[in-house]
Amino acid sequence: MNTDLSNDSSNLSGFPPVVNAQTHTLILGSFPGVASLEARQYYAYRHNQFWRLISAVTGEDMASLAYEDRLPRLLAHGFGLWDVIDTCDRKGSLDTNIRNAQINEFAWLREHYPALNRMAFNGKTSGKFAPQFAALGFTTVILPSSSPANAMRSFEEKLMEWKQLQSN
Template identity: 65%
Template sequence: MPTPSAPSLTGLAPVLAPATRILILGSFPGAASLAAQQYYAHPRNQLWPILSALTGEDLAGLPYAERLPRLLAHGFGLWDVLGACERAGSLDSAIRKPAANDFARLRELCPRLETVGFNGQTSGKFAPQFAAAGYRTVILPSSSPAHASVSFEQKLQAWRQLVNQPSL
């Protein structure tokens, strides 16, 4: 008997602006995010609390529609490395038939972009491509609730690399 195939899924539109300096790339939205059509919608995902700490503004406490313009005002953008895939559930390990987003116009859309942060190891596999394009890259511990073995404080410490540029 053939096994049923995983559903074919399409990701979310990028959250970018010409003033974006730091782009956070996840792998692909989880089921809760796709259902809500919101980045990092799972209530236990730590992305919004981390970004609140990095920006000094309670983004996590704002309604989603108000978070995005405030995030952009702080120079951050959000997107995923994959634009489509097949997956049952929310785990990156379940992703099949991945299709990368088209990053060819990124410099045109975000001329001030300097740093690309990868939210977890799956998206981090794309770091060499972005480093070769001249961006500073930082592979970060995943904000996903599936990575609960790393504490919020440990994650936040690592994520501070996005805003604390190394001295040249």
């Protein structure tokens, strides 16, 4: 794969889900940004507030941990990660630039992860899929995006809504 993803727009692939038997809430983004694709890490862009938000929600400082230590801690709190989009064409990191999106297959989740009962959408783009998940029997919540592109809202304003995740 091309290592300079900022101008590459074709055949981008997302990541596998981070989920285990104890996962009760799957946090769904739209598709990884350039920094995340290059690092092969969810929410790798240093200005994305995801790790700060989930740290505040769980009461555990995951933001200061190395990435490989964050994921087991996230799972220990019952949270998983994935994206709605599996593959797409996109220049840069903005969701508005996504083209030819192929959606991940989600039907198998219910069978393999019976504790999973809630889908939390990180932003409006992924949130467009909330009705489909609600129809499958999942509780859904659309959260303000942790992306720096969502600069209209302060960290504190976002956190007030992200705190919905504290109750399962």
